[in-house]
Structures are given as C-alpha cells and as structure tokens.
Amino acid sequence: MDGTKMTERPMKPTRIRHTVVVLAISLATLSYVQRVAISEAAGPIMRDLHISKDQMGLIFGAFGLSYALFEVPMGLLATGSACGAF
Numbered sequence: 001m002d003g004t005k006m007t008e009r010p011m012k013p014t015r016i017r018h019t020v021v022v023l024a025i026s027l028a029t030l031s032y033v034q035r036v037a038i039s040e041a042a043g044p045i046m047r048d049l050h051i052s053k054d055q056m057g058l059i060f061g062a063f064g065l066s067y068a069l070f071e072v073p074m075g076l077l078a079t080g081s082a083c084g085a086f
Helices: 016-040 042-049 053-079
Strands: none
Touching: 016 042, 016 053, 042 053
C-alpha cells in the first residue's frame, strides 16, 4: 500500500435479495401449514391409533415443545450470531 485512500464503491443491489425474501416467506408459510395440518389431522390420528384426548394433548405438547426448542437455535444460526458474525 502506498498510503493512498481507496474509495469504496457502493455495491449494486442484486436479485438475490428477492430470492431470499421469497424463500423466507415460503418457509414461514410451510411452517404455518404444518402446524395447522397436525391440528386438523387430530381426529383421524386419534381414531386410527386409538388414543384419548389426553394422549393427543401430550402429542401436541411434545410437538409444540420440540418446535419451540429448535426455533431459537435455528434463528441464531440464520442470523449468524451462533457463529460469531455479529
């Protein structure tokens, strides 16, 4: 380096940001549909597996707990704070 200052040119926006937004919306929609689908399927699941409403409540609780437990680590991983990017 000869001591001269280099001026940084602003980066041009790319179309990748649109792809990222579409993927994020698609994943959020899929996640919502998955949560709704298990509650809509509760009746047939209970009949097919011969389980009570209490047992189905435990299944929903396990589903919700596992969903919530993985929400935080996946959010950290998505933002990059889990790998020290911030």
